[in-house]
Amino acid sequence: MSENGEGNERLQSLLRQLPSVDRLMLSPAAYDLVDVYSRDLVVEALRTRLDALREAIFVGHRDVPMNATIVQEAREWLEELVAPTLRPVINATGVIVHTNLGRAPLSEAAKAAIEAVAGDYSTLEYDVDEGGRGSRFAHSAELLLRLTGADDALVVNNNAAAVLLMLAGLCAGREVVISRSQLVEIGGGFRVPDVMAQSGAKLVEVGTTNRTYLRDYAAAIGEQTAAILVAHHSNFKIVGFSSEPSLAELAAFARERELPLLYDQGSGALLNTARYGLDEEPTVQQALADGVDVVSFSGDKLLGGPQAGILCGRKDLIDRLRRHPLTRAVRPDKLCLAALSTTLHHFLVQEAEKEVPVWRMISRSLADLEKVAEEWARRLRDAGILVTVVDGFSTVGGGSLPGSTLPTKLLAIDHPEIVALAETLRRQKPAVIGRIQNNRFVVDPRTVGETQVDALLQLLARHARVQTGA
Numbered sequence: 001m002s003e004n005g006e007g008n009e010r011l012q013s014l015l016r017q018l019p020s021v022d023r024l025m026l027s028p029a030a031y032d033l034v035d036v037y038s039r040d041l042v043v044e045a046l047r048t049r050l051d052a053l054r055e056a057i058f059v060g061h062r063d064v065p066m067n068a069t070i071v072q073e074a075r076e077w078l079e080e081l082v083a084p085t086l087r088p089v090i091n092a093t094g095v096i097v098h099t100n101l102g103r104a105p106l107s108e109a110a111k112a113a114i115e116a117v118a119g120d121y122s123t124l125e126y127d128v129d130e131g132g133r134g135s136r137f138a139h140s141a142e143l144l145l146r147l148t149g150a151d152d153a154l155v156v157n158n159n160a161a162a163v164l165l166m167l168a169g170l171c172a173g174r175e176v177v178i179s180r181s182q183l184v185e186i187g188g189g190f191r192v193p194d195v196m197a198q199s200g201a202k203l204v205e206v207g208t209t210n211r212t213y214l215r216d217y218a219a220a221i222g223e224q225t226a227a228i229l230v231a232h233h234s235n236f237k238i239v240g241f242s243s244e245p246s247l248a249e250l251a252a253f254a255r256e257r258e259l260p261l262l263y264d265q266g267s268g269a270l271l272n273t274a275r276y277g278l279d280e281e282p283t284v285q286q287a288l289a290d291g292v293d294v295v296s297f298s299g300d301k302l303l304g305g306p307q308a309g310i311l312c313g314r315k316d317l318i319d320r321l322r323r324h325p326l327t328r329a330v331r332p333d334k335l336c337l338a339a340l341s342t343t344l345h346h347f348l349v350q351e352a353e354k355e356v357p358v359w360r361m362i363s364r365s366l367a368d369l370e371k372v373a374e375e376w377a378r379r380l381r382d383a384g385i386l387v388t389v390v391d392g393f394s395t396v397g398g399g400s401l402p403g404s405t406l407p408t409k410l411l412a413i414d415h416p417e418i419v420a421l422a423e424t425l426r427r428q429k430p431a432v433i434g435r436i437q438n439n440r441f442v443v444d445p446r447t448v449g450e451t452q453v454d455a456l457l458q459l460l461a462r463h464a465r466v467q468t469g470a
């Protein structure tokens with residue numbers, strides 16, 4: 001027999017050793033899988049494994065695994081298939097409103113409120129007093145009016161939708177005047193000029209990148225002007241030779257011209273950030289007190305609640321927005337409304353610092369962070385980790401308060417393979433997301449959830465240990 005024929009013979013013999021799907025399906029282990037994953041998926045998993053093994057034999061692999069091993073590999077394939085891609089992570093970055101990590105974590109009460117309406121029917125659009133149809137838009141409205149001093153409020157899906165609706169509902173087919181310094185991209189591709197174009201409003205840019213005066217607005221206003229828009233810079237800061245009229249000045253000016261002043265505030269801050277050593281962020285209620293006619297903001301930035309967009313302001317204007325067809329397309333769901341009302345409640349009874357995670361993190365004292373960092377460092381050293389506590393900074397994030405930082409205490413971990421360590425930690429469940437700084441893996445305790453501390457320290461102890469001596 002030729003050498004080639006001999007090779008072929010061996011190949012055929014290896015392929016014959018592979019069991020059939022039917023045969024594997026008869027094993028008790030496969031039975032167990034069928035219970036969990038359904039017969040169809042288990043068959044697919046086994047077929048996929050067998051195909052891969054056949055491929056491997058063709059390219060030169062010479063061993064056929066035992067049946068139990070093939071079923072075990074099918075189990076792993078199935079586990080991977082059904083594993084949620086959206087899952088909890090440990091945020092050790094020190095960025096409080098981390099857009100990529102889901103922005104604001106919810107308070108315990110907000111989580112409970114979601115749970116309470118999730119599995120049962122609810123009063124979403126039902127008025128129990130009247131025994132008939134109610135409005136989903138009523139749920140957070142009363143609380144928003146109390147907290148912001150607005151005459152009316154409307155909740156939608158997110159702030160990008162709120163801005164779109166505000167412009168479509170009040171300015172479509174007409175002109176909106178905005179300062180050039182505010183034609184910004186917020187992140188995730190949200191560009192103020194693009195959103196304005198989608199709304200059907202025509203953008204009229206005034207002033208320059210660094211300086212805009214009331215007289216610039218005055219020169220741009222005409223028959224076609226529907227409103228003046230102010231967009232909060234949010235994620236960048238203009239420093240040095242710059243100026244814009246204040247909200248109060250613009251509001252007085254807009255009133256004189258009988259034009260509404262619209263304000264995309266962004267962050268949803270209801271508490272004064274300056275009290276915590278951060279730059280001053282205009283609060284929603286201050287903007288309304290300054291005379292803004294409609295203000296829009298996110299629910300999941302400094303408000304510390306669920307993803308939502310909130311519009312507060314003059315009754316006649318909010319009413320028009322509520323009746324606009326686009327509102328139906330951007331309405332919030334019941335889980336959002338449940339969590340939002342509960343979050344607002346924390347502000348109403350003045351317990352936000354204690355109960356709303358974003359504000360608890362912002363208001364955490366350096367002394368507390370130092371105590372925690374030292375305690376964690378001691379536990380990690382006991383586990384053989386090379387760690388020191390160093391000074392550092394946390395940031396608010398979420399496009400809020402650029403350049404504004406909070407002093408913190410960091411755990412800085414030494415490891416010879418720092419990039420590989422960071423990757424290993426990212427792949428854990430829960431994933432640990434930290435920072436690499438000065439070639440060390442850095443953990444900021446400020447943003448680590450209380451219930452995640454043990455998991456974090458265990459994962460670090462397991463993966464960050466450095467093999468010494470021997």
Ligand SMILES: *Cc1c(COP(=O)(O)O)cnc(C)c1O
Pocket residue numbers: 158159160161163186190231232233234264265266267297298299308309398399
């Ligand atoms: C974040 C932000 C937005 C977008 O809000 P989303 O809730 O992410 O849709 C719009 N405008 C400003 C000023 C922002 O800061």
